[in-house]
Amino acid sequence: MGTVQVLRQTHVTPPPALAEAISSELFERVKMREIPVLLMRQQAATKQWGGFCMPSSYTESDEIVLDARCVERGTWDPQPDAIKVIYLHEAAHRLLPTMDHNGAFLAMALVLYLRAGTDSPLWHRVKLYDVQDEGENAPLAFSWAWKVAHELAASELSAERCAEVIVTRYQEWCTWLAGADERVQARRDAAEAIEQQIKSLKESRWWCALTGFAVGAVVVAAVAVWL
Numbered sequence: 001m002g003t004v005q006v007l008r009q010t011h012v013t014p015p016p017a018l019a020e021a022i023s024s025e026l027f028e029r030v031k032m033r034e035i036p037v038l039l040m041r042q043q044a045a046t047k048q049w050g051g052f053c054m055p056s057s058y059t060e061s062d063e064i065v066l067d068a069r070c071v072e073r074g075t076w077d078p079q080p081d082a083i084k085v086i087y088l089h090e091a092a093h094r095l096l097p098t099m100d101h102n103g104a105f106l107a108m109a110l111v112l113y114l115r116a117g118t119d120s121p122l123w124h125r126v127k128l129y130d131v132q133d134e135g136e137n138a139p140l141a142f143s144w145a146w147k148v149a150h151e152l153a154a155s156e157l158s159a160e161r162c163a164e165v166i167v168t169r170y171q172e173w174c175t176w177l178a179g180a181d182e183r184v185q186a187r188r189d190a191a192e193a194i195e196q197q198i199k200s201l202k203e204s205r206w207w208c209a210l211t212g213f214a215v216g217a218v219v220v221a222a223v224a225v226w227l
């Protein structure tokens with residue numbers, strides 16, 4: 001082995017586009033503590049990621065990684081909204097370390113996007129990618145996350161507290177969802193039972209009418225014979 005490489009983090013002045021996008025005003029709006037940024041440069045030929053969030057145990061200070069190219073002038077000027085979205089997506093991962101791209105993650109990302117958006121809304125930047133782990137339940141998860149996120153985004157709760165609420169509610173939602181098939185079957189059984197009851201009532205009404213008619217006829221005949 002000739003040499004080894006060493007990663008050494010140093011503090012630098014944020015590039016202007018990064019400073020503009022990730023400002024103290026943003027942290028106030030989203031009600032979140034500042035999560036440090038580590039700029040890294042992925043291999044030139046690839047554009048696989050805009051950022052990523054490693055588990056805290058692999059970081060020096062819970063930092064999240066942004067691709068340096070996102071904040072530098074290249075073919076296009078860096079886009080503040082695009083930088084914000086990458087940062088907030090990775091921040092949502094940091095706030096929910098036990099969740100992947102599921103309904104809870106989508107709710108967290110949406111809370112941050114809803115709060116961060118001003119004249120230029122950011123909520124429409126969420127993607128199906130953000131909820132991909134839900135599989136066939138993705139539409140239900142999206143609907144659940146949409147409702148929860150709007151409620152929490154409008155609250156005074158910090159983003160960290162929102163994360164705790166989301167985790168609790170998501171576990172409750174998963175339990176509710178797991179019982180959905182049984183509830184549908186129970187409703188079907190109840191509907192069938194009512195249908196059977198109505199049917200049997202109808203039949204017994206006809207029997208009563210027929211019996212009443214027969215008794216009446218017998219009485220009339222008996223009276224006629226007796227007279």
Ligand SMILES: [Zn+2]
Binds near residue numbers: 089
């Ligand atoms: Zn992600």
